[in-house]
Amino acid sequence: MKPKKLFFNAHHAPIGAFSTFTLGMEGATGGLGLELRQPADQSVVIGYEEQPGKYVFLPFQEDESDTLSDFAILEEEADEIGTRLFQSSEISRNFNVATDTWTAGRLTFSIISPVMPLPDPDINDHDALQFATCPAVLAELTIDNTDSACDRPVVFGYRKHVQELMAFEDLPQPAYYPAHPRL
Numbered sequence: 519m520k521p522k523k524l525f526f527n528a529h530h531a532p533i534g535a536f537s538t539f540t541l542g543m544e545g546a547t548g549g550l551g552l553e554l555r556q557p558a559d560q561s562v563v564i565g566y567e568e569q570p571g572k573y574v575f576l577p578f579q580e581d582e583s584d585t586l587s588d589f590a591i592l593e594e595e596a597d598e599i600g601t602r603l604f605q606s607s608e609i610s611r612n613f614n615v616a617t618d619t620w621t622a623g624r625l626t627f628s629i630i631s632p633v634m635p636l637p638d639p640d641i642n643d644h645d646a647l648q649f650a651t652c653p654a655v656l657a658e659l660t661i662d663n664t665d666s667a668c669d670r671p672v673v674f675g676y677r678k679h680v681q682e683l684m685a686f687e688d689l690p691q692p693a694y695y696p697a698h699p700r701l
Contacts, residue, residue, distance in 0.1 A: 521613045524606055527557055528618050530631045535653040539629060541618070544577045549676050561677040564620075564627050565601075566661050567670055576620055576627065577603040579677070624663065624670070630656040 527548060529538040540548040540557040549560025565575030604622040612619040619628040632655065637646045663670045 519612065519614055521611060524609060524611055528613065528629075529557075530618065530629045530655045532653040532655055533632055533634075533636065534651055537653070539655050539657070541578060541629065546578070546580050546677075548578055563673055563675045563677065564625070564659065566623075566625055566672045568623070572600045572602075573673065574623060574625075575601065575603050575673070576609070576622060576625070577606075579603075624661050626658075626660045626662075628658045630658065 525542060525544050527540050527542040529540050531538045537550070537552045538554075538557075539550055541562055542548065543557075546559055546561040547557055548562050549558035551558040561579035563575060563579055565573050568574045609620060609622040612621075616631050616633040617628055618631075619626065621627075632650075632652070634650055636650050639647055657674075659672060659674055661670055661672055
């Protein structure tokens with residue numbers, strides 16, 4: 519379904535997890551959020567090399583200079599790399615119950631959220647329960663390079679702005695652990 523409005527945040531979350539991969543508004547308003555009440559306000563960098571030394575990105579970061587130096591192998595190459603953001607007129611979005619797909623130029627980026635019933639633990643095996651409760655969303659990045667003889671580098675990543683992810687050792691420990699004999 520093509521939405522009426524192109525830019526809006528969608529929270530893609532695994533079943534049962536208090537975490538999201540949020541994407542959809544222009545600027546650094548999405549990202550990976552763990553136990554947050556709002557989006558992570560991170561730059562999400564999704565793009566490819568349009569022509570040698572020239573990169574193009576979906577507009578989910580502060581601006582095109584936000585990532586300019588990140589693509590230089592040597593410091594002196596940073597001035598030679600050009601970046602730009604896709605304009606809204608170059609982007610289309612298909613938003614459905616379990617998928618959110620962005621298309622611009624040669625790029626197609628999809629986020630797939632799991633949508634399935636939780637299996638009854640009394641009649642399903644351990645593998646079915648693990649699969650249904652896997653805390654993950656899937657992302658698929660495709661570049662159509664069928665009409666080109668040269669390689670086309672692809673970029674996907676995020677830049678932390680506000681939130682710092684904590685290591686497991688830094689998380690508060692619960693006072694008790696509920697019993698899950700089947701898991």
